[in-house]
Amino acid sequence: MKKIFIVYIIFGGLLFNSCTKFLDLPPKNQRAVETLADLKSVLAGYLDAFTRSSTQPIVGIMPVVTEAHQMMLEAHSDNIDFEANMGTYLSPGNFNAQERFYADKFLMNDRATTDAIWTKYYEVIGFLNALIDQSEELKGADPAELKRVQGEMLVHRAYYIFKLQQYFAPMDNEELGIPLYLHTGKEVVGINMKRKKSSEVYGVLIGDLKKALALYEEVGPNVGYSIFFNQRYIQNFLAQIYWFKAESSSKESTDYTEAERYAFSAVDGVDTYIPKTMTEFLNVHTNLNTEYPAVYVQSVAFGSMSPMYGANFGDPSSLKVPLDFFASFDASDFRKQIYFTGDRLAASWPDNATTKKMRMHIFAPEEAYLILAESYYRNGKVDEALATLNKFKGFRGATAVGGLSGQTLLDEIVKERRKEFFCDTDKRWLDLKRYKIGDIDRNLRFFNKDYNVKVTPGDYHYALPIPVAELQENPDIIPNEGWTTIVF
Template sequence: MQNNISVRIVVLLTLLSAGACKKFVTIEPAPSLIKTERIFTSDKTALSAASGVYIAMRVGPTLFYNAGMTLYGGLISDEIIPSNPNSDTRAFFEADLVANNTTVTGFYALLYQVIYRCNAALEGLEGSHSLTPGLKDQLIGEMKFVRALQYYYLVNLWDDVPLVTTSDYQVNATLARTPMTKIFEWMEVELKQSVSLLQPEYPSPGKVRPNRWAALMLLARLYQQEKKWDLLEDVTTNILRSGAYSLVPGSSLQNVFAKNSSETVWELASPNETQLVGDATIFVPVSPTVRPAYTLSPGLLNSFEPNDRRGQVGTWVGKNIVNAIEYVYPRKYGQRTLIVNTSPTEYKVVFRLAEAYLLRAEARANMVEILQAQADINKIRERAGLTESAADNKELLLAAIAEERRHEFFCEWGHRWIDLKRTGMSDIVLAPLKSKWQSYDVNFPVPEKELLYNPYLVQNPGF
């Protein structure tokens, strides 16, 4: 009974939220209450329930998936500086987080809310015997992929976390933290199933629902975390050889993040076709005479090679001069306003092809495939307007890849924060920059209220 009630609640919520966006499906949810047993007997209502999961990702608290991970990941690492820090941004910038920080609490809550929605949808989908088989497989593959993505961020921000795979609140309320290695093992199984269920083609117009290549991109990130270099090379080679994507030319670098870019593997749509990508509204000033709310750190700016297009004004960075002072800010997304009766020209890019090249380069460097790793790095350097890499051994290649990742993915999904933690470089890089930095700051604190709700949870060390 508990499971049925939980499923009914979450599916109703997803159906109601799905009515605000027709980008994922072309139907309206039923205007009245729909019984749970009917939700997954119709292809249309099953699609509507699944689409609500994506909408929840873009409209949840603190907007983790809209710009939150980029903003706060950039603040707590070494990418951006707040112009007028409030208590929240200062806490991240100074690495002075506490267990009742509202943004940390919001991130944790949203990721688990999406997991809960995925669990409920999977229970309904797997128990259905009346959906079109191909659609059923597709939706199960999508929900498994999305659920695994939440855990990718959870373990990278908190390390060990509860592994929640049911919609039963009574079970979930008493779960202890699962070791990160066990979550990785579970994710690998889930993502392999997702890859087998999803098709290479996108199931709807555009790239707003995941296909097989999106699932393989997340699987590649997992193999990187697990240091399974041979598997990482195989997966990324499959993506790169698919012919489904191509790097945007260096002469058009500002178009990398345009909707349906040739480089995009998966993107999150606006939930209602009026919401712009938060990276633009947060980072891009309203006029050339306004001081940006956030500027790129001197360390990041000075790390770009002189001819690197990625660090030049007009591509992925912007510049305002206010009172004779230059302010350089991130500008990967540029649509700051929306013309009436038009749709956004940008969606939030989650995975793109450049990452596959640098993931494969890292795998090849670790397997001492020097020439092959160089070739992958040079694909990205050439697009950036740079000469070929001079790195010619494993250690130099790994250092070169780390720099390319820093410049390719700055102010993008907290890649820098995750990379520093993953490679054990957080103390070395961040301790000199943040007076309050402690080694335990590589993890966020478990939200205080979660510890109160669940007596089986324990706090991360240091908090």
């Protein structure tokens, strides 16, 4: 990200020069916005995609976790027994993907997707840097509305920063956080972008979100405009950050206390909205419950997830899952009936249809609930942890557990996360990374050649490779070691 600059065109989008030029804006004396109305109009070109899934934002990608993105991180995790399903994936009846697609995904060789995450997420950070900087210079703007817009931008920027940190920074190397620059470089021509310490990245995230939360408490939302600028969402987000940070090289003794505090606030009053039957669960998943307190995003690409999860009409179907995972469900747990047909992945999951679109909820209350249960446990409140876990199980019709403590209780919380977030974007991969669990050992054959992929807890696979173009453009950046690209 050396000599980074972006030229913004008012109301018309923007022009990007290369994947390494996203964190700095614009040439001196060139402004993207002159008034608060200008700022809101430019930002709306990005926000609109969160309210209308058919809209391509003026910057970034939509959905914010793309189909390729989810399929890649699914392929990096252990939800599906890929080795046992190779005959299905490479069957002549599967006309949705070629052998190269599966080779790249299952051998963790999908550089196009990791590159896209890096470049597109930094693209949005640069865009928001520009608008945040220029919002500080607006004269005569309505103070309350300006604070609402600034709060909205701070939470969105934090989302992309956090995801890049989760994906590309190792858990145990404090020096290898992501590169980060939060301004538009109006005083300098170029910037040498080194990797920040992870603690610095988390400091930025927490500082920005606490500022956004204070702004919300001061002025409240603009109901017709605000999307991420929501008290419950910000509290949920802070809980996620403290929870993830607490097992990293940047951990502090207060992390779980803070995760507990924000998760408790995020779930306050949500029980009414959390689905408690199969029908309610499916309605939430397909966004038919408009009162459900989370941000819903979906793609519009018909069949775009079919190559990974399977569906009818010639796509992979009846996929095998690990037997221990299937056996972890109670007979009364309605998620078991939704996820599986027999002991195989149901053709209707994960989208409750055979269309296989990308569907996701950001800041879902279920995530805050399970963070709260774990935070109670980590803070020595075993009774509260067990009660919260059992309350959550009750939402899903699952059987309560009793007498658990220590590692057994933590293991049960982790199992509940796996069941709740089955095929949910990046969650299982991030759990494998954060908890340092699971061995992946795959012996696969592609293009008449045998390949072995072995992933051990905490190894290099849990910090995605920095794009080659970034390493070439930016001599100050340190790569994530261990990755090699397979040439077929």
